[in-house]
Amino acid sequence: MADGAISDATTITLGATIDDVRRQNLSQVLRLVHRDGPHSRSDLTRATGLNRSTVGGLVLELSHRGLVDENDSTGPRRVGRPSPTVSASDQTTAIAVNPEIDAIDVALVGLSGAVLQRVRYRNERVPTVSEFVNIVSALTAGMRPYGSGRQALGIGVAIPGLVREADGTVILAPHLGWQDAPIGRMITDATGYDVVIGNDANCGVIAENTFGAGRGDGVVIYLNGGASGIGGGIVINNRLIAGEGGNAGEFGHTVVTSVGRRCHCGSTGCLETEVRRERLLSALSLMNTEPDDLLVAMELAWLDRRSVGRREMERQLSHLGVALRSIINVFNPRRVILGGYLAQLLAVVGEHELRGWIAPTLPGASAEPDLVGTGLADALLLIGAAELVFAPALEDPTRVAER
Numbered sequence: 001m002a003d004g005a006i007s008d009a010t011t012i013t014l015g016a017t018i019d020d021v022r023r024q025n026l027s028q029v030l031r032l033v034h035r036d037g038p039h040s041r042s043d044l045t046r047a048t049g050l051n052r053s054t055v056g057g058l059v060l061e062l063s064h065r066g067l068v069d070e071n072d073s074t075g076p077r078r079v080g081r082p083s084p085t086v087s088a089s090d091q092t093t094a095i096a097v098n099p100e101i102d103a104i105d106v107a108l109v110g111l112s113g114a115v116l117q118r119v120r121y122r123n124e125r126v127p128t129v130s131e132f133v134n135i136v137s138a139l140t141a142g143m144r145p146y147g148s149g150r151q152a153l154g155i156g157v158a159i160p161g162l163v164r165e166a167d168g169t170v171i172l173a174p175h176l177g178w179q180d181a182p183i184g185r186m187i188t189d190a191t192g193y194d195v196v197i198g199n200d201a202n203c204g205v206i207a208e209n210t211f212g213a214g215r216g217d218g219v220v221i222y223l224n225g226g227a228s229g230i231g232g233g234i235v236i237n238n239r240l241i242a243g244e245g246g247n248a249g250e251f252g253h254t255v256v257t258s259v260g261r262r263c264h265c266g267s268t269g270c271l272e273t274e275v276r277r278e279r280l281l282s283a284l285s286l287m288n289t290e291p292d293d294l295l296v297a298m299e300l301a302w303l304d305r306r307s308v309g310r311r312e313m314e315r316q317l318s319h320l321g322v323a324l325r326s327i328i329n330v331f332n333p334r335r336v337i338l339g340g341y342l343a344q345l346l347a348v349v350g351e352h353e354l355r356g357w358i359a360p361t362l363p364g365a366s367a368e369p370d371l372v373g374t375g376l377a378d379a380l381l382l383i384g385a386a387e388l389v390f391a392p393a394l395e396d397p398t399r400v401a402e403r
């Protein structure tokens with residue numbers, strides 16, 4: 001994701017043509033209802049500073065392109081004329097895919113951010129690239145929105161690894177064993193859909209920034225604990241910081257101990273070698289990896305100070321605390337969002353306990369960020385992958401043909 005792709009700033013430049021201005025106005029209205037939910041026409045008029053008839057024309061055009069729906073107000077009927085609400089239309093969708101070592105998740109996500117349909121394919125073993133493409137092709141065939149009047153703008157894939165978004169290549173997904181794989185082209189060949197790929201943690205950041213706990217200005221740090229390791233992302237004033245090669249925010253490779261395990265990156269004692277879901281699962285004697293089972297097992301283990309599970313949770317908390325201390329000292333964030341099983345760990349032990357493991361950070365009340373779990377549960381990465389697909393249409397709604 002290029003820097004700024006999640007910014008909703010609309011700037012009208014000098015020399016813009018009437019078409020440019022109209023596209024920017026369409027984009028502004030669509031982003032408002034996409035990001036902030038349903039608006040009445042008068043809310044849109046106020047928020048955009050455009051006049052009523054212009055807003056009416058924009059809403060009509062977006063509706064013809066299947067991007068917004070206009071309904072009679074569903075809220076309490078006020079005195080006088082009911083004001084219809086304009087909302088992002090779930091008739092326009094994206095197919096979102098997230099491969100992990102233990103499962104492949106596929107979902108149909110509406111333009112409102114709602115997950116309309118979801119399938120989880122359990123892997124017997126880590127799939128090869130071509131097995132993955134075949135599975136995605138089969139699962140998306142079952143999801144093609146035939147007959148429902150829905151359109152799918154493409155497929156977005158959240159990859160646990162390094163990617164080159166420009167040509168849809170997975171550079172390295174170490175836990176999946178994929179390297180230099182042209183996944184985007186392969187999925188397009190198999191399904192006919194346009195495909196966008198992104199790093200999974202960046203997808204998480206985009207989803208949180210658009211719909212979840214990461215909304216608003218300032219510095220927001222995101223840390224996701226997935227089956228294959230820990231990813232992260234940095235958002236500053238609604239802009240994802242991608243870095244020169246797109247690899248900024250790889251907090252999983254923050255060194256947390258000099259005597260830890262060897263990491264696939266070549267270093268020793270990285271956050272993701274010490275704080276690992278599989279080490280927790282094994283301490284809790286869990287074979288099943290359903291998120292709810294892990295949560296319940298952690299809650300039970302935490303009650304018994306001498307249990308193997310509790311000791312492993314404390315060991316992971318101590319390493320997580322070291323990493324967060326560095327991250328907080330470097331970025332001085334407003335908010336730190338934990339996703340995946342790290343959100344569950346936070347839910348079980350509580351913010352106060354986690355702060356105890358992080359302390360001390362640099363002094364000053366303003367250096368104390370909020371520590372919160374993801375607001376979007378485990379659909380986070382799928383919603384973010386769908387956002388990759390929606391981004392061009394949000395930028396320029398005229399890319400979506402009138403229906």
Ligand SMILES: [Zn+2]
Nearest residue numbers: 253263265270
């Ligand atoms: Zn490492």
